[in-house]
Amino acid sequence: MIARRLFSSDRRIAVTIATLLAAAVIVPVLNLAVPAESAFHVPSYVVALAGKYLCYALLALALDLVWGYCGILSLGHGAFFALGGYAMGMYLMRQIGARGVYGNPDLPDFMVFLNWKELPWYWLGFDHFWFAALMVMAVPGLLAFVFGWFAFRSRVTGVYLSIITQAMTYALLLAFFRNDMGFGGNNGLTDFKDILGFSVQASETRSALFAASAVALALGVLVTWLVVGSKYGKLLMAVRDAESRTRFLGWRAENVKLFAFTLSAMMAGIAGAFYVPQVGIINPGEFDPANSIEVVIWTAVGGRGTIVGPIVGAIAVNAAKSWFTGALPELWLFALGGLFIASTLFLPRGIVGLWDRWQQMRATRAVPAEGKAAARTEPQPAE
Amino acid sequence: MQFVRGLVLAIAVICASLPSLAHADEAGLRALLTRLATTTNFQETESVVRDLAATGEPAVERILSALADGNLYVRKSDQGVFTGKEDGQTLSLSDPLDGTAAGTAAKADIVKVKVNNALRRTIRDVMGGLTLGSADPTVRLSAASTMLKRPDKTALPALDAAIAGETDATVKAALAQARAAAVLVSDLGEAEKRAAIAVLANRGDSDALAQLTAFQAASTGALAETAARSVAQIETSMAAWQVAQNVWYGISLGSVLLLAAIGLAITFGVMGVINMAHGEMVMLGAYTTFVVQQAIRAFAPDLFDWSLAIALPAAFLVAGGVGLAIERGMIRFLYGRPLETLLATWGVSLILQQAVRTIFGPTNQEVGAPSWMAGAFQLGQLTITWSRLWIVLFCLAVFLLLVFIMKRTSWGLRMRAVTQNRRMAASMGIRTPWVDAFTFALGSGIAGIAGVALSQIDNVSPNFGQGYIIDSFMVVVFGGVGNLWGTFIGAMTLGVLNKFLEPYAGAVLGKILVLVLIILFIQKRPRGLFALKGRAVEA
Numbered sequence: 001m002i003a004r005r006l007f008s009s010d011r012r013i014a015v016t017i018a019t020l021l022a023a024a025v026i027v028p029v030l031n032l033a034v035p036a037e038s039a040f041h042v043p044s045y046v047v048a049l050a051g052k053y054l055c056y057a058l059l060a061l062a063l064d065l066v067w068g069y070c071g072i073l074s075l076g077h078g079a080f081f082a083l084g085g086y087a088m089g090m091y092l093m094r095q096i097g098a099r100g101v102y103g104n105p106d107l108p109d110f111m112v113f114l115n116w117k118e119l120p121w122y123w124l125g126f127d128h129f130w131f132a133a134l135m136v137m138a139v140p141g142l143l144a145f146v147f148g149w150f151a152f153r154s155r156v157t158g159v160y161l162s163i164i165t166q167a168m169t170y171a172l173l174l175a176f177f178r179n180d181m182g183f184g185g186n187n188g189l190t191d192f193k194d195i196l197g198f199s200v201q202a203s204e205t206r207s208a209l210f211a212a213s214a215v216a217l218a219l220g221v222l223v224t225w226l227v228v229g230s231k232y233g234k235l236l237m238a239v240r241d242a243e244s245r246t247r248f249l250g251w252r253a254e255n256v257k258l259f260a261f262t263l264s265a266m267m268a269g270i271a272g273a274f275y276v277p278q279v280g281i282i283n284p285g286e287f288d289p290a291n292s293i294e295v296v297i298w299t300a301v302g303g304r305g306t307i308v309g310p311i312v313g314a315i316a317v318n319a320a321k322s323w324f325t326g327a328l329p330e331l332w333l334f335a336l337g338g339l340f341i342a343s344t345l346f347l348p349r350g351i352v353g354l355w356d357r358w359q360q361m362r363a364t365r366a367v368p369a370e371g372k373a374a375a376r377t378e379p380q381p382a383e
Numbered sequence: 384m385q386f387v388r389g390l391v392l393a394i395a396v397i398c399a400s401l402p403s404l405a406h407a408d409e410a411g412l413r414a415l416l417t418r419l420a421t422t423t424n425f426q427e428t429e430s431v432v433r434d435l436a437a438t439g440e441p442a443v444e445r446i447l448s449a450l451a452d453g454n455l456y457v458r459k460s461d462q463g464v465f466t467g468k469e470d471g472q473t474l475s476l477s478d479p480l481d482g483t484a485a486g487t488a489a490k491a492d493i494v495k496v497k498v499n500n501a502l503r504r505t506i507r508d509v510m511g512g513l514t515l516g517s518a519d520p521t522v523r524l525s526a527a528s529t530m531l532k533r534p535d536k537t538a539l540p541a542l543d544a545a546i547a548g549e550t551d552a553t554v555k556a557a558l559a560q561a562r563a564a565a566v567l568v569s570d571l572g573e574a575e576k577r578a579a580i581a582v583l584a585n586r587g588d589s590d591a592l593a594q595l596t597a598f599q600a601a602s603t604g605a606l607a608e609t610a611a612r613s614v615a616q617i618e619t620s621m622a623a624w625q626v627a628q629n630v631w632y633g634i635s636l637g638s639v640l641l642l643a644a645i646g647l648a649i650t651f652g653v654m655g656v657i658n659m660a661h662g663e664m665v666m667l668g669a670y671t672t673f674v675v676q677q678a679i680r681a682f683a684p685d686l687f688d689w690s691l692a693i694a695l696p697a698a699f700l701v702a703g704g705v706g707l708a709i710e711r712g713m714i715r716f717l718y719g720r721p722l723e724t725l726l727a728t729w730g731v732s733l734i735l736q737q738a739v740r741t742i743f744g745p746t747n748q749e750v751g752a753p754s755w756m757a758g759a760f761q762l763g764q765l766t767i768t769w770s771r772l773w774i775v776l777f778c779l780a781v782f783l784l785l786v787f788i789m790k791r792t793s794w795g796l797r798m799r800a801v802t803q804n805r806r807m808a809a810s811m812g813i814r815t816p817w818v819d820a821f822t823f824a825l826g827s828g829i830a831g832i833a834g835v836a837l838s839q840i841d842n843v844s845p846n847f848g849q850g851y852i853i854d855s856f857m858v859v860v861f862g863g864v865g866n867l868w869g870t871f872i873g874a875m876t877l878g879v880l881n882k883f884l885e886p887y888a889g890a891v892l893g894k895i896l897v898l899v900l901i902i903l904f905i906q907k908r909p910r911g912l913f914a915l916k917g918r919a920v921e922a
Binding site for chain 2: 157158159160162163166167168170174175177178289293297330333334336338339340341344345348
């Protein structure tokens with residue numbers, strides 16, 4: 001039924017999902033089955049890089065759900081991403097077992113180094129993949145639920161909310177830097193060996209992780225599309241455009257926001273969980289407020305309030321970043337800063353919005369008479 | 384025997400002030416020096432050191448310090464003792480008593496008088512007694528405090544003599560305290576010791592506490608009780624000073640926060656936008672200071688003490704100018720969209736950071752302190768550095784100036800009107816775009832002069848502003864945007880709270896706790912401590 005709705009109503013979403021699923025099959029095949037000298041061979045580093053971009057895209061999509069559709073500018077989404085990453089990192093740490101530098105079968109290396117005698121209680125259970133997978137969603141979700149419950153109930157909105165989400169990720173950054181937190185302090189968690197019994201270094205595993213990331217992103221797109229297309233989605237956008245009016249009509253705006261915020265945090269956590277085995281490290285730097293703001297710009301560049309936009313934006317900006325930091329490292333921050341300014345001043349609807357306008361202009365030129373009527377009207381805040 | 388030696392020392396200390404008498408003993412000193420040339424082990428050297436000290440001659444001080452520094456040599460040919468100064472392969476020798484030059488010698492022809500750590504300690508201890516007779520009151524004072532830390536009952540007569548001859552009240556008090564410490568370790572009677580405890584209790588610092596605690600542990604009966612009472616009394620007063628110190632550090636941190644945040648609060652209050660590039664305005668101010676100082680070093684080194692005063696208007700103009708350019712070039716197109724403004728100004732902050740990194744390099748720049756900001760002074764048991772004190776005063780001056788501008792000038796009136804109700808203010812004929820531009824320039828300029836002050840206490844690097852920006856946001860959301868006093872109280876509260884949490888929770892955990900407290904506080908008062916009331920706020 002979903003499939004029928006997909007293909008009948010929103011072709012762009014269907015194309016995106018199909019592309020992602022196709023990539024999940026084709027890229028691993030080109031990496032593993034095609035010989036290295038062939039022109040069609042995809043090197044392993046590209047697979048890892050592309051997998052990383054897909055995780056970023058999922059994170060940007062998560063942010064888009066709250067910012068683009070609900071008007072909550074979270075400057076702390078990096079925190080949910082990093083928490084999901086840490087949950088996965090803890091599982092991977094437990095899989096090292098006795099193969100660490102100190103060869104201690106019970107404790108990760110950094111705990112041996114700190115002279116800890118036994119595993120802290122919050123590390124219990126992370127030997128099991130299913131438990132870690134649950135925590136990847138549960139921890140960010142719970143934090144977002146508690147945080148959002150307090151914040152939305154007392155009607156903290158707009159810039160204030162942005163600032164306190166930033167304070168949240170900053171507090172977590174400081175906390176995770178501490179050695180006594182039991183998360184590896186400054187160095188974070190690294191030196192992973194296995195995931196589900198397969199070596200994280202092997203190109204087969206990397207291809208599988210890429211495929212899994214692509215499928216996860218496709219699922220994320222599907223879920224977001226279902227949510228924003230539902231009756232609840234209409235409510236979400238109503239809260240974005242006129243929160244007080246929605247409240248006066250009898251809806252509980254805080255509950256609407258809370259659901260979106262929690263769901264979004266869980267998606268960000270999943271993105272982090274796929275990210276960590278592919279880059280091989282998770283450290284407190286991921287909590288840096290600057291990272292969270294960068295996620296906002298991916299979404300803005302791609303086009304907020306659209307589903308495809310954040311994916312396009314995340315991949316485009318990160319590809320540009322990879323190229324710049326290799327070729328012109330001095331200029332990257334100029335480019336990124338310029339992107340922030342240009343996208344807010346000139347591209348309020350991002351690349352996708354630009355594409356739509358271009359399509360419309362073509363359509364208008366084809367049928368000049370209908371041009372004015374077809375012009376899209378921007379939703380204006382009613383207050 | 385010890386008593387006799389002490390007595391000799393005491394007499395010698397008195398005699399030391401009479402140079403005519405000192406010469407009488409020169410022959411005796413020479414004899415002791417010759418003994419130094421023939422010593423074979425450290426014990427012998429130590430006994431010579433003690434005998435030398437017992438003479439109490441001022442010249443002994445020079446000999447002993449040369450010995451402690453390893454500059455005392457014996458000439459092999461005639462067993463003569465000299466102080467030597469290394470000069471390549473040879474040494475220039477001089478007489479240890481009167482310092483007259485005595486030619487040079489090859490290194491092979493002389494032997495160093497050996498010292499070890501135990502001997503150095505002995506020298507330091509006996510020197511404390513010797514310097515009691517110094518003509519310089521600061522030397523006498525430090526001698527007294529050394530003797531307080533390492534009390535020696537044999538020094539009692541010397542101390543008594545020194546107290547009798549002392550004219551400087553501060554030194555006299557310090558000597559009396561040193562004497563009290565010595566009394567506590569001596570065999571004197573209970574009444575004397577009781578008086579000594581009272582003297583030390585009056586001093587009331589950690590040195591006195593250490594002496595009293597040691598005495599309490601070693602003694603029994605009524606005396607131990609008296610000592611215990613004094614220890615408790617000192618501990619209470621020290622705890623009070625600790626609180627005073629925390630408050631001072633808190634005020635100091637609070638004024639730094641206030642300086643960094645106040646410009647932000649003005650722009651946020653009037654325009655409702657958060658300027659993420661605010662930290663970079665502070666950085667620009669700091670770099671302006673650096674450039675001004677470089678120029679002064681190059682062209683007018685005499686003016687260096689005025690460098691900060693010159694940097695202040697320069698930093699205000701630079702940061703204010705950049706702020707004006709940002710407002711005119713970017714922000715005015717984004718009014719009504721505060722979240723987009725936040726992102727765009729973040730972009731500006733990245734560009735400014737990278738620009739400064741490209742121009743000045745990524746490393747820390749050296750910003751010097753004028754002489755009047757160096758050093759510290761003592762207030763009770765508080766050590767207050769001048770730089771901190773100046774920053775607190777400067778911060779207050781800036782704050783009061785801003786309050787004056789807001790409350791007493793027509794610009795301030797217009798700014799307040801726009802803060803309270805933009806549309807109504809516009810209807811009354813206030814040109815709100817001008818007010819916005821002026822406000823943004825003013826806020827940025829204030830950030831610039833904050834940078835001048837903060838360059839004195841922090842490393843000036845391209846990331847300079849980043850360290851302050853989150854704290855500034857916290858001050859603004861905590862204090863509210865209704866008036867400047869909210870920012871003031873917000874900054875001071877956060878500063879003092881931080882410093883009081885630090886001893887219990889550690890610096891990092893303390894900061895985390897403060898952040899969590901603010902996040903919780905925002906739930907209670909979503910618009911900060913001093914929120915504007917009225918319908919306009921809901922827009």
